[in-house]
Every structure is written in structure tokens, then in C-alpha cells.
Amino acid sequence: MNLEIKDLNVSVKDKKILNNFNLKINTGEIHAIMGPNGTGKSTLSKVILGDKNYTIEKGDILVDNESILSLETYERARKGIFLCYQNPISIDGITNSEFIRTALNEQNEKKVGLYEFIKSMEKNIDSLKMQPDMMHRNLNQGFSGGERKKNEVLQIKMLKPKFIIFDELDSGLDVDSLKIVCDNIKEYLQEYPNTSVLLITHYTRILDYLKPQYVHMMKNGEIVESGDYTLAKNIEKYGFDKTFFLGDDKNDE
Numbered sequence: 001m002n003l004e005i006k007d008l009n010v011s012v013k014d015k016k017i018l019n020n021f022n023l024k025i026n027t028g029e030i031h032a033i034m035g036p037n038g039t040g041k042s043t044l045s046k047v048i049l050g051d052k053n054y055t056i057e058k059g060d061i062l063v064d065n066e067s068i069l070s071l072e073t074y075e076r077a078r079k080g081i082f083l084c085y086q087n088p089i090s091i092d093g094i095t096n097s098e099f100i101r102t103a104l105n106e107q108n109e110k111k112v113g114l115y116e117f118i119k120s121m122e123k124n125i126d127s128l129k130m131q132p133d134m135m136h137r138n139l140n141q142g143f144s145g146g147e148r149k150k151n152e153v154l155q156i157k158m159l160k161p162k163f164i165i166f167d168e169l170d171s172g173l174d175v176d177s178l179k180i181v182c183d184n185i186k187e188y189l190q191e192y193p194n195t196s197v198l199l200i201t202h203y204t205r206i207l208d209y210l211k212p213q214y215v216h217m218m219k220n221g222e223i224v225e226s227g228d229y230t231l232a233k234n235i236e237k238y239g240f241d242k243t244f245f246l247g248d249d250k251n252d253e
Contacts, residue, residue, distance in 0.1 A: 008059035035218035080162030145172025182209035
């Protein structure tokens with residue numbers, strides 16, 4: 001899936017958040033956006049999914065060269081866009097399996113068979129090293145931060161989206177859980193190489209696993225610098241406030 005954001009200006013409660021924001025992600029590419037708190041990274045992810053709390057003043061969001069601004073959130077999700085939330089909420093009264101199976105049935109013309117669904121759930125739960133009973137527990141109810149993030153990746157593996165946004169996936173994950181989650185994401189991307197990915201993060205540790213082809217530094221609602229993985233390492237070394245050129249430290253270990 002191709003996603004292109006053109007001159008996007010977004011505000012919330014009359015406060016400008018995104019300022020002439022531009023980004024193009026081609027099919028199968030992994031892009032990372034890094035930047036300090038309050039610069040609009042999470043706003044960007046929500047706007048792509050159509051959060052009505054934000055006002056689009058100007059610009060467009062195109063999926064495969066067609067605008068999605070008029071589409072509701074569920075319509076964007078049906079196109080294959082998935083947002084892995086920074087803080088996934090819990091929902092009482094609906095189990096994990098009910099939630100995922102309902103979503104699968106909504107996106108497919110033919111309902112998923114129960115046996116096929118259960119076997120797939122069990123396989124992916126095992127791969128993510130989740131407790132087997134999580135299939136039958138209420139959605140994220142009583143889950144730790146790490147379990148909630150694993151549950152988001154479980155949904156990805158079941159729903160098979162074409163464009164995935166990870167909003168600070170690494171927050172709440174210890175070292176072991178981060179490796180498990182990233183191994184599962186890499187396995188998914190190997191199986192579905194046309195999947196496009198947008199990683200939003202403060203840190204490089206998740207980028208060490210998922211290796212984006214493009215890294216963008218975002219400040220004050222716009223991208224101020226773009227490059228390859230070297231840019232992420234320079235940000236880690238110098239921080240977000242220092243201005244530097246991508247080539248300066250390419251050979252500096």
C-alpha cells in the first residue's frame with residue numbers, strides 16, 4: 001500500500017499541531033519518525049485513521065493515489081490501515097477472540113470458520129509467548145503494558161493489514177518482550193513483503209530490530225530532516241536539539 005501525505009495542516013482546539021506536513025511511504029517500505037514530545041507524532045497517526053478530534057485545515061492523505069479524507073475510521077481500517085496504539089485501552093464485556101473474530105468477519109466477505117480461527121489464534125498466541133487463556137479474557141482487561149503491546153501484534157497477525165502504524169511500540173516493553181514482539185513483526189513482514197510500515201518512536205532500540213529504510217526527524221509539526229538509519233544513530237548521539245548533517249558521522253563509531 002502506498003500512502004502519501006501532502007501539505008497537511010492539522011489543529012486541535014485552535015492550536016496548530018501539523019504544519020505543511022509531507023511524507024510519502026511506498027509499498028513495502030519501513031519509515032521511522034523520531035522527535036521530541038509534543039511535536040505531533042501521535043497526532044499524525046490519529047489523523048491518518050480519521051480521529052474527529054482533529055481539524056484538517058489544509059492538505060490531503062492519499063492511499064494508492066486516492067484521498068481518504070472523506071472516509072470514516074472503519075472504512076480506512078477496511079482498506080488495510082492499522083494503528084498499534086501507544087496505550088491500548090481495555091474493554092470490558094468482549095473477549096479477545098470475540099473482538100478479533102468480529103473484526104475479521106467485518107473485513108471479509110465470507111465469515112471465518114471457527115476451527116480455522118481458533119487454530120490461527122492459538123498458533124499466534126504461542127508465537128508471541130502469551131498465556132493461552134488470553135484468548136478468552138476481556139480485551140486487555142488486567143493485561144500488563146507488555147501484554148497489551150503483544151495483543152496489538154496478535155491483532156496484526158490475525159487481521160493482516162497492508163499499512164501498519166506503530167506508535168511507540170517499545171514503550172512498556174522489557175528487553176525480552178521487545179525482542180519477541182519485533183521477531184513476530186519481522187516474520188509478518190517477511191510473509192507479507194508488500195506491507196508498508198510507519199514507526200513512531202523516541203529511541204533507536206526498536207529500529208535496531210526492524211531496520212527502517214528511511215528515518216525522519218520531526219519538530220514543531222513538520223519533518224525537518226530525513227535520511228537513512230544513520231540519522232537515527234546521530235539523533236541518539238546528539239539529541240533532537242542539535243542540527244547536524246547526515247554525512248558527518250557515517251564512519252564514526
